[in-house]
Amino acid sequence: MNLNTSKMAILVIAFLAGGPLQAEESLAIRNCTWCHGSSAQGLSTAPRLAGQRDQYIQNQLLSFSEHLRDNPLSQQYMWPATAHLSPQAAHDLSAYFSALPPVPANDGDPELAAAGRAIYDEGIADSDVSACVVCHGPNAEGVRGIPRLGGLSYPYLKRRLEQWGEGFHAAAAPMPQIAGRLSPNQIDALASYLSFIGYESLE
Template sequence: MKLIRSKLAILAIVSVAAGPLSADESLPVRNCTWCHGSSAQGFMMAPRLAGQRDQYIENQLLSFRDHIRDNPLSRQYMWGAAANLSPQTVHDLSAYFSTLPTLPANDGDRQLAAAGRTIYEQGIAESNIVSCLVCHGPNAEGVREIPRLGGLSYSYLKRRLEQWGEGFHAAAGPMPHIASTLSPNEIDALASYLSFVGSASVE
């Protein structure tokens, strides 16, 4: 948290001296990449935007604007960031980031990846949890407004699942119920596996 705050403080100071925008860069894009990385691959708890489903990004920006996505970092950073975005800017940002190439984070626990893959592909019958691929696709690529999970960072995925279980963003379809049913070990395994999806080690 301190590192994120420090980065934002530094960016606020240097933004004036950031130089002219490149031919394919808009000010909203630059604002996003300050936290999400210059190639939108993510930074710490700021998730990767590159290659994410455009409908999902658009829905999340609207969710931030309308204060529906209400976990602590959303309140602290994204509510303000999305507050004054026009519908056209929301659409353009979503389309832009969805076209960028993806790189898997590869930052989970490899020893847990096999267990996480089993949960993703088969679900947990005794907990009445269906396989994740039913909604997110066989390669965790997402479908329409359902997000791509493959290759997102372990820390981001773990915290999102934990926060759903804690009651944040309660309007997010079936996820709050599913996440509240997962044990800490199951969350660790699932987040670890997904962080490697897209790399040769799990293909």
């Protein structure tokens, strides 16, 4: 075998084995999953990405890189994580994570779930809070740029709803206005209810 054919043989073997391209791709995914958990189900303060809406993930990656999503944990972790992310990589990672099956966190207070469900389905007329179901869907599954909420973790949901009321991520219309009208008890109830919505709700 001369030099050229042995080089060719190595390339063919690398190609058949899924080679360097696949290694690069899994490295890109690991850049996210070391924080978001190995199957992207969420870990510590990093939320679940598995099963989240493709378009919503892409929108969030853009709002981190443009520093519009400006709460402290986003600044600390996601601004650096998106600083050098190409549009193509953001597109591919969003498609990858949205296709993974989501597992519900089930970590809210079960006794508050019924109160949370009532707000989710009907809104709160007295404080002019729209029913969440209108946008997020009957099973909190989301659509396009509207996120799936079902099965996200209680502390994450609670923090998101609180931080809009504190003025963070003001560009996330219509949520700052809606969440700003919720009391701490109502936030607890909603975050509890949503944490229990699971697989059977997948459309």
